[in-house]
Amino acid sequence: MARTTPLDPPSDVPLDPPEADERPLYWRIASLLLGELRAGTIPPGERLPGERDLARHFQVSRETVRQALELLRRDGLVATDRRGSHATLPGRPVEDPVSLTFPVGARPADPCAVDRATVTWEEPPPEHARALGLAPHRPTLVHRYRSATPDGRSLRTAVTSFSAVALAEVAELARYRDRADGNTPAQLRRAYDWMRRAGLALHHRDAITQVGDASSVRVTRRVHDQYARPLEITDLVVHAEQDALVYEFTLPAAG
Template sequence: MLQLGAIDRSDDRPPYRQIAGMLRAAIEAGVLGPGERLPSEAELIDHFHVARMTVRQAIQELKGEGLVVSEHGRGVFVRPMPPVRRLASDRFARKHRDAGKAAFLAEADKVGYAPGVDRIMVTRGVAPAAIAEHLRLPPEAEVVIRSRRYTANGRPVETAVSFIPADMAAGTPITEMDTGPGGIYARLEEVGHVLARFTEEVGARMPTPEERRELEIGTGVPVLTVLRTAYDTADVAVEVCDTVKVAPAYLLEYEFPAR
């Protein structure tokens, strides 16, 4: 069995929190790796000489933190985490589009994971009020809506929904399932909307039940939200992308001048 310490009865923390702390430390140190099974309830009860409820409270605390998951009939396992993606500020640089790579593929090359995209849907509809405001469109303006899910090494890490003014997307592969090399931004530049800048609004929250299912995460795992707006050289907003990212899978990195 995993080597664990003993409960300190003089500690102000209740026993279940001490047990959770020891298991957490083992996970963070890599002693218990992703996908490994934790000691069973019976083993933990025998080791710590505590009641079953105390052990269950400790496991529940780790579940709430998103560190472990239960599998019915099999036990409790360390949650397999997707590889950390460092989102650098140059991920939308033209050099990547010129090489035929959208931002997600460019990041995959840097970090070394196998990228994937699935659940692609392309529709037309009215822009939600907040999106229309970012795109500087009048109410009821029509947009092309592209939604998809991204995976890293086969694990979901992000959902993204792009909104592009319908007149800009008309007649381009943006309205098709496959946008071609370089993605949406390459196609926009081909029709004259040369990109000049981006803005991003970053937030953090707990996921909705639907997002948990889509991203295959537990109730204790937070998500990052990034709302990005792309502008061309005429300062026209050409796309808004609303993304929801599995927080432990990302490290956001921004570089900006000190002036």
């Protein structure tokens, strides 16, 4: 492993001068990382990978990465808080998804439907515990959603279990533990937005299966982050004589 030089760069020297190859290793790594940030590999405001991942990516030591990040911080190109380091280069922010609502299958605001959502701190269903990598009998935050039309012809029920990673990374979710009594209303429609603001890239997989007769379907959504860590799993059951689940996907234009 290449040795690093103590971090003491003169403040008036540009980060990526022509003779960059003659600079200390941490300086060259800072320049490489800056190039990736400028290329948009990591959008402005998004969290950078951890020091271990960056060290593996650039094939250097974590100390070298730490020094490179400190150099970028001194130039105002990276900011660090308790949730990690974030790119602060000017640029177009990541847009909020307009179609990924929580939980899966939640209706838009409908004055005719009666909605109820609560949270509890309890042992999740066994299949949820396995999907989230939770130890047997370990409690977690469980969200329950129920939406029914007055005529009773359409009923949607959803149960969501959150992983230990989601509760550790997303402060807004963790705060619900103290009021997870199963009675207090808890609309978590912004749950995915909270996850993204915590620096988590969301990957979701929805599986649709028929339940019993043709009028009922089950949708199982599994969400994990950019490190393949599970974040949540939701089981939605739709009982309807005449109803439809509509999925919308928006892809930004290139460039």
